[in-house]
Amino acid sequence: MTLARNDLAVPAAPASRWQFDAKALIAAPGLVFMALAFAVPVLMLVGDSFVDSQGLSLAGYRKVLGDPYYIGIIGNSLQLACITTGVCLAIGYPAAWALARIRGVWQVILFALIFLPLTVSIVVKTFGLTIMMRRDGIINFLLVNLGFIERPMRLVFTEFSLYFGMVNVFLPFMILPLYSVMRMLDPRLMDASASLGAGPLHTFLRVTLPLTMPGVIAGGTLVFSISVAAYVTPGLLVGDRFMTMSQVMAKAYLNIRDFQLGASMAVIMLVISAALILASSYLVRTPGGEKR
Amino acid sequence: MALFGSLFCRLILGLVIVFLFLPILIVLTVSFSSSAVFAFPPPGFSLRWYASLGNADSILQAVWLSSQIAALSTAISLVLGTLCAIAITRGMIPGAKAVATFMASPLMLPGLVLGIAFLQAARDFGLRDTYTTLLIAHVVITMPFIMRTVLASLSLFDFAMVDAARMLGRSYPAALWTVLVPNILPGFVSGGLFAFIASFDNYPVSIFLVDVRTKTLPIQLLNQVEMSPDPTVAAISALLILGTIVALIVCDRLVGLKRMASI
Incomplete structure (x- = not known):
């Protein structure tokens, strides 16, 4: 519902080199969930648009754009x-x-x-x-x-x-x-x-x-x-x-x-x-x- | 000239508000009409359409399903999103900005595109249970609202308080629960409210995922408006509007409307 701003409130990354911290694992459940439930389906949809029953094809785009x-x-x-x-x-x-x-x-x-x-x-x-x-x-x-x-x-x-x-x-x-x-x-x-x-x-x-x-x-x-x-x-x-x-x-x-x-x-x-x-x-x- | 301009702008604002409320007021009027046709002005006043809601099983089931999905998906998003937001804010993971953008990006995609993506993926993964599919999809829909509010709240939170709690002997999870959670509660309330509304009102994703026996409320209403609209639909809509206003007032008391709108 952010209506005016596209930027998120994220602080600048610390200057020092990033080091693994066991506490960072708290981000894992959310990230894994969004990767599987959001990123994978969207990428699969993009992939599906290039495939038909015979294999790779641009038939869908040819149909729409032609x-x-x-x-x-x-x-x-x-x-x-x-x-x-x-x-x-x-x-x-x-x-x-x-x-x-x-x-x-x-x-x-x-x-x-x-x-x-x-x-x-x-x-x-x-x-x-x-x-x-x-x-x-x-x-x-x-x-x-x-x-x-x-x-x-x-x-x-x-x-x-x-x-x-x-x-x-x-x-x-x-x-x-x-x-x-x-x-x-x-x-x-x-x-x-x-x-x-x-x-x-x-x-x-x-x-x-x-x-x-x-x-x-x-x-x-x-x-x-x-x-x-x-x-x-x-x-x-x-x-x-x-x-x-x-x-x-x-x-x-x-x-x-x-x-x-x-x-x-x-x-x-x-x-x-x-x-x-x-x-x-x-x-x-x-x-x-x-x-x- | 400047005075004329400002009067003109105010006139437009007044007309805009009347314009925005017209369809809402019409729905409210029709719901109290004594007639089954939607003629204006309505012939008389009655509560029969509210009474008939008691027998509208398909609508009541849809209300119950939508409430469950909205509540569960908001709760799951709150937990997963807050944990992720803490890691992002504390710079624990590389590319914090990109991760935050990724977690909030479902809001920027067209809803129908997301819906189709979920439908195809559920098919390809062999996920046949409508309830589970809806719930997973709605967690994705609600996540951006939680990420935005919680990131904004965390950027104002002083993490030294968590360190202090840990030095006083609390474990890290206990320190988060007793110090961080109460401090960013307003963010949870406003983010949670918007997430709940976004899930409860969602149609472009749900429309691809529902089946004949498992329909969320917006899809049930949409089907009825398309097939056989009658004032029962207006009555449930009026109750929904009332519910929204009550929720907004409660949240306004808790965190303030201005703050909510500027998430």
């Missing part, structure tokens, strides 16, 4: 993640700014109100969203009663309901990292910029945005990496009309039993998320987005 249908599905997942991240950033940035600038008991209350929805199961929230999107649901009720539309319209299984739901579920993951960076920002920097003659836009582009960039990168990476892999929310809100990599992976294993297809898709997703994590840790270390 077929416009599957390329389109990878495109769908990336599009879903890009739009979700963009909308979350556009809405989350001003909201996090307001949250960071409010002081006292209100900050605690508002913080709790942003935090609480995160602890509610995604299945439960998506269930609520499908009820909202019904023809007789609250969105249509509001739209009709406010006079925007004449008759209720079909919302569920549309892209509108997909993005509405994705942003609803993942927005706190954008706001909290932004908030933790903005909270550290000295508001007098913005005053200084204004008193030196910069307009609001200039101040925002030259002072506020660069200083909050670590939060933008952290939040953006987090929202992108979880929305590119989202399964329940797209599945319930648009279903088969908008297939994503997650749906294909789940189908490959649970329905059509094409394990090589599923494993190849999983490895491609693994590569996408690994690239993203590497890119973001590179970005926060370069000047312009320097590490806090």
